[in-house]
Amino acid sequence: MSAPLLLILGGTTEGYALAEALAECAAPWRVLNSLAGRTENPRLPRGETRIGGFGGVEGLCALLGERGVRAVIDATHPFASTMGWNAAVACASAGVPLLRLERAPWRPQPGDNWVSVADWGEAVAELRQSGARRVLLALGRQELAPFAVLDRIAFVIRLVSAPEPRPAFAQADWIVDRGPFDLAAERTLLDRYSIDTLVCKNSGGTATSAKLEAARERGVRVLMRERPARPSTDTVSTVSEALAWLAGHVSAA
Numbered sequence: 001m002s003a004p005l006l007l008i009l010g011g012t013t014e015g016y017a018l019a020e021a022l023a024e025c026a027a028p029w030r031v032l033n034s035l036a037g038r039t040e041n042p043r044l045p046r047g048e049t050r051i052g053g054f055g056g057v058e059g060l061c062a063l064l065g066e067r068g069v070r071a072v073i074d075a076t077h078p079f080a081s082t083m084g085w086n087a088a089v090a091c092a093s094a095g096v097p098l099l100r101l102e103r104a105p106w107r108p109q110p111g112d113n114w115v116s117v118a119d120w121g122e123a124v125a126e127l128r129q130s131g132a133r134r135v136l137l138a139l140g141r142q143e144l145a146p147f148a149v150l151d152r153i154a155f156v157i158r159l160v161s162a163p164e165p166r167p168a169f170a171q172a173d174w175i176v177d178r179g180p181f182d183l184a185a186e187r188t189l190l191d192r193y194s195i196d197t198l199v200c201k202n203s204g205g206t207a208t209s210a211k212l213e214a215a216r217e218r219g220v221r222v223l224m225r226e227r228p229a230r231p232s233t234d235t236v237s238t239v240s241e242a243l244a245w246l247a248g249h250v251s252a253a
């Protein structure tokens with residue numbers, strides 16, 4: 001009898017690490033990784049990989065049945081919530097166990113000056129009334145447009161890749177760069193542009209956390225977009241906990 005099939009909803013550091021760990025350990029699982037297909041030429045995880053949306057809950061249910069998937073681990077990004085809701089509904093309907101693997105969120109530390117916002121509309125309103133003058137946006141390129149109305153603010157916009165066309169900001173410096181960014185580089189960036197406010201989202205993890213440390217040191221205010229609501233499912237924050245869940249909750253026989 002062939003090993004049971006585990007579907008990993010990935011596209012994140014955690015998704016790659018889990019596939020790697022399963023390939024390296026003696027666990028009797030075959031892995032089917034799934035990537036959304038947003039990145040051109042993505043790095044492929046260990047194991048079989050499919051790329052592209054499933055076609056909503058219905059499409060995911062069909063795949064679970066056709067492939068005989070025995071467990072699903074949702075390791076998508078903390079801000080990729082649609083996939084999480086679809087996975088919860090599809091797994092409940094197909095009777096397939098589901099685990100959420102999600103890195104822990106960042107928490108404010110002594111010396112931080114954070115304001116939590118639920119969405120970018122709230123962040124725009126806050127920037128307008130707080131009198132911010134020089135603002136670093138560390139967001140995705142599809143998230144920029146709401147900020148372009150703030151024509152009295154000088155923005156520094158840092159992105160992995162530049163949007164084409166660029167939203168029409170009255171004052172903006174564009175920086176196209178891919179992390180990780182170290183503390184020295186983040187200090188230099190805040191100093192060079194005299195940044196008074198940083199806008200980012202609560203992704204968690206270490207790859208992009210140096211900006212928060214630099215902001216703390218420099219007394220820069222942080223508008224932190226908090227994570228969207230998720231369905232209540234079993235949740236862990238590390239790969240080793242995910243392996244333990246697989247071993248303990250799902251019979252591989």
Ligand SMILES: NC(=O)c1ccc[n+]([C@@H]2O[C@H](COP(=O)([O-])OP(=O)(O)OC[C@H]3O[C@@H](n4cnc5c(N)ncnc54)[C@H](OP(=O)(O)O)[C@@H]3O)[C@@H](O)[C@H]2O)c1
Nearest residue numbers: 010011034035036053054055056076077079080081082083
């Ligand atoms: N949002 C972020 O800030 C962020 C950051 C880094 C990486 N990512 C990664 O980029 C992907 C897309 O992000 P998003 O914010 O657009 O997600 P989303 O809003 O949760 O998902 C939108 C749609 O994309 C498809 N999809 C998402 N993740 C998928 C996966 N792993 N495999 C197959 N289809 C998937 C699904 O399409 P169907 O309805 O057709 O099934 C889903 O309904 C995610 O896998 C996420 O891990 C996102």
